[in-house]
Amino acid sequence: MKIKWNNSVLRMSVEGLASLDRPAEGLSEMGRRPEMPHPGGSCAGCGECAEACPSGAISAPPGSWELDLGRCIYCRRCVRACPSGALSLVAAPEYAVRRGDLVFRRGEPTDRAPGAVDEAKRRAIGRSIHVRQVDTGSCNACEVEIGSMSNQFYDAERFGIRIAASPRHADALLVTGPLTENMREAFDAVLGATPDPKIVVAMGACAISGGVFGRPGMSGTGAAAEVDVYIPGCPPPPGSLVRALLGALGITGRR
Amino acid sequence: MVLGGSAVTARGSLAAEVSERIAGGMGLACLYARRDGGGHALEAIMAGDGIERITLPVDGGSFESISPAVPCASIYEREVFEEFGLRPEGHPDMRPLRSRSGWGPLEGASAIPGNGISGDGVFEIPVGPIHAGVIGPGHFRFSVAGEPVLAMRAYLGYSRRGVEKAMEGPAGADRAFLAERASGDNSVAHALAYLQTVEQGSEIPLRARYIRTIYAELERACCHLGTISGIATDAALAVPAARGAALRETVLRLNERISGSRMLRGALAVGGVSRDLSAESMWDIENTVMKLEFDVLDLFKVIAKSPSFMDRAESTGRLSCEDAEALRAVGPVARASGSGYDVRKRRPYAAYGDIALNVPSCRGGDVYARLSIRKEEAMESLSAVTQCLNQMREGPVRARVETEDGFHVGVVESPRGEALHCAHISGGVVTRYKIRDASFPNWPALERAVMGNIVPDFPLVNKSFDLSYSGNDL
Ligand code: SF4
Numbered sequence: 001m002k003i004k005w006n007n008s009v010l011r012m013s014v015e016g017l018a019s020l021d022r023p024a025e026g027l028s029e030m031g032r033r034p035e036m037p038h039p040g041g042s043c044a045g046c047g048e049c050a051e052a053c054p055s056g057a058i059s060a061p062p063g064s065w066e067l068d069l070g071r072c073i074y075c076r077r078c079v080r081a082c083p084s085g086a087l088s089l090v091a092a093p094e095y096a097v098r099r100g101d102l103v104f105r106r107g108e109p110t111d112r113a114p115g116a117v118d119e120a121k122r123r124a125i126g127r128s129i130h131v132r133q134v135d136t137g138s139c140n141a142c143e144v145e146i147g148s149m150s151n152q153f154y155d156a157e158r159f160g161i162r163i164a165a166s167p168r169h170a171d172a173l174l175v176t177g178p179l180t181e182n183m184r185e186a187f188d189a190v191l192g193a194t195p196d197p198k199i200v201v202a203m204g205a206c207a208i209s210g211g212v213f214g215r216p217g218m219s220g221t222g223a224a225a226e227v228d229v230y231i232p233g234c235p236p237p238p239g240s241l242v243r244a245l246l247g248a249l250g251i252t253g254r255r
Numbered sequence: 256m257v258l259g260g261s262a263v264t265a266r267g268s269l270a271a272e273v274s275e276r277i278a279g280g281m282g283l284a285c286l287y288a289r290r291d292g293g294g295h296a297l298e299a300i301m302a303g304d305g306i307e308r309i310t311l312p313v314d315g316g317s318f319e320s321i322s323p324a325v326p327c328a329s330i331y332e333r334e335v336f337e338e339f340g341l342r343p344e345g346h347p348d349m350r351p352l353r354s355r356s357g358w359g360p361l362e363g364a365s366a367i368p369g370n371g372i373s374g375d376g377v378f379e380i381p382v383g384p385i386h387a388g389v390i391g392p393g394h395f396r397f398s399v400a401g402e403p404v405l406a407m408r409a410y411l412g413y414s415r416r417g418v419e420k421a422m423e424g425p426a427g428a429d430r431a432f433l434a435e436r437a438s439g440d441n442s443v444a445h446a447l448a449y450l451q452t453v454e455q456g457s458e459i460p461l462r463a464r465y466i467r468t469i470y471a472e473l474e475r476a477c478c479h480l481g482t483i484s485g486i487a488t489d490a491a492l493a494v495p496a497a498r499g500a501a502l503r504e505t506v507l508r509l510n511e512r513i514s515g516s517r518m519l520r521g522a523l524a525v526g527g528v529s530r531d532l533s534a535e536s537m538w539d540i541e542n543t544v545m546k547l548e549f550d551v552l553d554l555f556k557v558i559a560k561s562p563s564f565m566d567r568a569e570s571t572g573r574l575s576c577e578d579a580e581a582l583r584a585v586g587p588v589a590r591a592s593g594s595g596y597d598v599r600k601r602r603p604y605a606a607y608g609d610i611a612l613n614v615p616s617c618r619g620g621d622v623y624a625r626l627s628i629r630k631e632e633a634m635e636s637l638s639a640v641t642q643c644l645n646q647m648r649e650g651p652v653r654a655r656v657e658t659e660d661g662f663h664v665g666v667v668e669s670p671r672g673e674a675l676h677c678a679h680i681s682g683g684v685v686t687r688y689k690i691r692d693a694s695f696p697n698w699p700a701l702e703r704a705v706m707g708n709i710v711p712d713f714p715l716v717n718k719s720f721d722l723s724y725s726g727n728d729l
Contacts, residue, residue, distance in 0.1 A: 001683035003427040003658040005453075005525045032511065054432045075432060075521045133389045137414040140725045141439025141518050144481070146389045148507065151500035165387035182353070182413045183392060186384045212436055213416040235439070237517060 030154060031239030034232075036092035037078050039065050039106050043086035052081035055205060055212045055234075065106035070099065070208035073234035095244035096230045099222070102208070116250045117228045121197045125171050127251055128160030131201070132170035134190055136221070137213070138177035141235045142204045146174065148238040156242050160251060172199040172245075175221045176235075178206040178213045184224065191225055201229040201245070204236060262308040262662065269299060269311045270321035276301045276309075277325065282583045282596070284666070285675050286321075286331035288313070288339040289687035295339055298689075300677065304601065306664055313341055320346040327583040330699060353412025353728060367410050372398040377405065380710065384413045388714070391724025395713075402709040407702050414728035422688035426453075426658050426680045434676070435520050438692050438726030440481070443467075443474040444669030445676070445690070445726075446523045451604065451665025452678040453525055457656040461606070463527030465647040468606040469540065470519050470528075471667070472636040472643075477506040478670035479587075479633040480551070482721040486626055487558055489715040490567050495558045502550055509543045512536070527653035541644050544637045551637070555630045568623040572716030574704040576618055584700040586672020586693045587632060588720055590616045591624035598668035610642040620704075625719040669693050671723060692726030 037049070037058075043065065050060040057071035058078055069092060079087045090110050096102050097115045104110055116122065133146050149156045150163065164170040167190045179187060191198075202221040205211030208230050210219040221227050229248040233240060245251075263272070273283055281303030288295050297318060299309040311318070320343035322329040332343040333352040343349075350368060370379055377400050384392035392413035398405045418437050422430055434449035435442035447467060459467075484499025507517040513536040514522040521529060532540075558564055574584070576593035583589075589596060597614040599607040615631035617624050658680070665676040672693035679687040701720050705713055 001426075001660050003683055005427070005656050005658065031508075054429075073432065073520075074516075076515070077521070132385075134385055135390070135392050135414070135724070137416045137728075138391070138725060139436040139439035140391055140723060141436070141442070143389050143391065144440050144518070147481070147500070148504055151504050152497055153501065153504050163389060167385070177414065178416055180414060180416050182415050183384070186392070186413070190385055212433055213418070213421065215417070218416065234520075235518075 030242065031237045034074065034092045034094065034237065034240055035089035036067065036069055036072065036074075036104070036110075037076070037087040038067070038090045038104065038110055039086050040088055041086075042084045043082075043106065044084055046083065048081045048083055049078035049087060052077045055214070067104045068209070069093070069102040069104065069232045070230060071205055071211065071214070072232060073205055073212060092232070094231065094236070094240040095248050096232075097228065097248060099208075099227070099230060102230060102232055114247060117199060117248050121199060121228070122250050124197050125199065125249055128162065129171045129199075129245065129249055129251070130162050130164040130169055131172045131174045131245070132164045132167045132190075132194070133174045133176065134167075134187065136175060136177035136183040136187055136207070137180035138204065138206055142176035142206070145235045145238050145241060146176075146203075149241050151238075154238045154242055156238075156245075159242060159246055161242065161245055167193040168195070170194050170198070172201055174201045174203055175207045175225075176203050178210040178218045178220055179223055180218060187224055199228045199249070200225045201231060201248075202227045203231045203233075203241070205232065205234045208232060262310065264310050264312075268319070269297065269309065270319070270324040272309050273299055273301070273321055273325050273328070276303070276307065279303070281307065283325060283327055283331075284583075284673065285677065285689065285691040286328055286335070287677070287689045288335045288341055289679060289689075295341055297335070297341075298677070300664065300675065302666065302673070306602075306666065308662060308664075316340060317342040317344050319344050322346050322348075326581050327696060330695065350408070351410070353415050367394060367396070370396050370398040370406050370408055372405055374400070376400050393724050397710055397713070399710060402711075404705050404708055404710060404713070407705040407713070409698050409702055411698065411724060412728050414725045416729070418729040419688050419690055422449075422690070423685045426678075426683050426685050429525055431523060431525070432521070434690075435518070437690055437729060438669075438694070438723040439518060440478055441474065441669045441671060441674070441692070441723065441726065442518045442520050443470045443523065444667050444674055445692075447471060447605070448665035448667045448669075448674055448676040450523060450525060451667070452663040452676050453658050454656045455659060455663050457526075458654060459656075460527055460651045460654050462531070462647055462650040463652040463654070464606040465643045466528045466532055466652060467523060468610070469532075469640050469643045470514070470522050471605065472639045473506055473510060473540075474519060475670040476547070476633045476636040476640075477503055477510070478721070479629040479636070480506065482629055482718065483554070483558070483626060483633070485718045485721070486568075486622065486715065487564075489718045490564050492558060492561060492564055495554055498550075498554050498557075502547060502554065505543060505547065509540065512539060524653065526656045527651070531652045537644055537647075540640060544640050548634065548637050551630065551633055555627075558626070565623065567712070567715065568626060569621055571622045571712050572704045572708055572719060574620045574700055576620065578703045579620070579700060582696060582700050582703070584672075584697050586669070586697065587625060587628045588697050588700060589672065590614065591628045592620040593618045596673070598666055598673050602666065604667065606643060609646060610639055612639055622715055622719040671721065671726070672697065674726075690729055692723055692729070694722040694724075694727045697722050698727060
């Protein structure tokens with residue numbers, strides 16, 4: 001059988017991409033802030049965006065439109081696929097403490113206050129946080145960005161964010177990956193080894209929902225632990241990581 | 256682009272067929288199984304000046320192991336057994352490969368075995384799957400007598416998330432996004448290999464091929480800078496480590512400016528690239544790369560001038576040229592142990608046929624050798640980017656292509672070495688998709704290189720190999 005590649009993805013011409021083409025804009029010392037698609041008035045409800053979404057983050061049954069940022073891989077194929085150019089990019093939240101806060105519907109405001117984790121936990125942690133990264137089957141790009149968080153541009157340690165070598169030294173677990181079958185046992189062990197009150201952070205689409213690998217039995221950190229903070233992205237950029245951790249823990253209002 | 260390649264059906268012994276080609280200068284790039292009618296078939300992919308595929312139909316539940324004759328086939332046969340239940344008869348080392356909690360034919364018997372080394376003062380140290388660094392999951396077993404390592408066995412598979420299976424299905428669906436996530440820091444390389452299986456040798460516009468080459472080389476430079484920084488970290492050289500990390504961030508930020516993604520995700524598209532590079536972007540790349548060239552050289556000088564570093568790096572973690580060849584290690588690891596193999600040179604794809612590229616190689620085989628090869632390669636990458644920028648002409652960056660039924664292979668030189676994607680398409684559906692990341696054949700090489708070293712040097716040796724857990728496990 002012969003397949004001719006002539007689908008919605010091919011339709012994007014160089015000119016059509018002009019709206020996506022905003023190079024250095026907004027790239028500050030701590031990196032660019034993430035953006036997400038949101039439909040405007042000209043959305044005809046055709047569902048092409050949902051069709052184009054590789055990770056099933058958009059659902060657009062007739063009459064409604066919903067984006068689950070916890071599944072989004074920020075590829076913007078939806079924006080390119082929309083025949084009426086109705087999707088515009090708006091500022092996306094860098095974290096959420098409730099899973100539901102990552103779901104955006106048409107017509108709803110997109111600038112939700114992200115909130116912070118439980119007061120008692122915040123008080124126990126204080127003004128600095130030791131995190132242990134736990135890879136439960138990531139593609140390793142999330143690890144690259146956790147690593148970047150420590151470089152001179154972000155220097156997370158100056159804000160009190162430190163990478164701990166062992167879960168026994170950790171206040172928080174920074175979990176990446178969709179939680180594979182093979183990591184289950186080790187993940188349970190690591191949860192047990194981390195002193196309470198611990199904070200579980202699900203980082204990236206994989207850990208939040210299974211992401212591009214999501215399927216029954218592999219749906220992210222939530223399947224085995226209570227998640228306190230969700231940091232969407234695929235991967236979330238280091239600047240977002242820093243701001244999300246600080247924001248969720250109420251360590252500082254700045255940055 | 257070299258695709259498809261010639262195909263033969265093994266007449267009798269697969270071992271003889273494979274050995275014959277190895278003697279003729281080819282290498283076993285991959286060996287995998289697939290369902291074929293009611294039974295199975297084994298596919299051996301041989302890579303040399305071209306690609307050859309040898310098919311062996313398998314009736315029943317076993318086949319004759321080729322590992323005794325071809326040592327590098329060992330891990331592939333273990334994989335075939337775990338995934339298809341086909342037993343390689345006469346295989347010398349049937350330890351579980353990725354099976355951990357009882358899936359696959361190894362059900363119940365998937366506990367990790369001891370190394371089986373005993374004697375006065377011999378201890379076994381289990382490490383992982385969760386490590387002290389920011390790194391993927393893997394379990395290592397060291398047998399030690401005092402400090403020196405007598406043997407190390409790596410047990411991976413913790414990142415097994417089913418990428419190959421997810422790549423199956425309608426051939427008309429664009430799965431580049433999934434290929435990019437086979438090994439995240441090698442996104443471009445895997446996307447490119449996937450696209451080769453889709454584009455199947457169709458003409459890709461010249462400008463698009465140059466842009467693809469630029470992306471691939473920026474990714475390589477980025478990956479090598481990360482590794483150089485990591486090696487410095489593990490040798491406790493704080494300043495060079497920080498400088499290396501900053502240089503990598505420079506490339507990641509450049510990537511974001513020119514493509515919108517720090518990992519260049521979504522930058523490639525079926526038939527070309529998803530958008531053209533503007534004149535400003537090209538100027539931006541040229542500028543950044545020029546500065547990087549100075550910085551990388553300077554950084555390397557600082558590292559190599561440190562006696563304490565050289566003391567740790569020289570003669571540490573030596574992979575002999577013989578071992579590298581027998582295991583068919585690939586990429587910078589192999590090139591630091593005598594190999595000259597590089598897909599970009601051997602079977603040029605994208606725009607590699609049009610630019611001058613040196614393939615650095617040495618025979619040292621130790622941490623220092625791998626470090627220098629990486630630095631040389633990073634410099635070559637930067638030079639390749641500049642050449643592409645200079646030679647590129649205006650033109651289209653996207654073409655319509657067609658995907659046809661049959662067997663299609665995509666081979667690229669990823670930053671970690673030769674990476675392979677094989678697609679079997681019938682009736683417009685991908686029925687079997689095999690990915691072989693460069694890390695897969697290199698993990699057994701790490702087991703060899705660690706022998707005789709002391710345990711505290713393992714992180715350093717491991718980092719100098721820079722292997723991908725996710726690419727290995729898929
Ligand atoms: S969320 Fe995305 S970047 Fe992070 S591990 Fe998963 S696939 Fe990779």
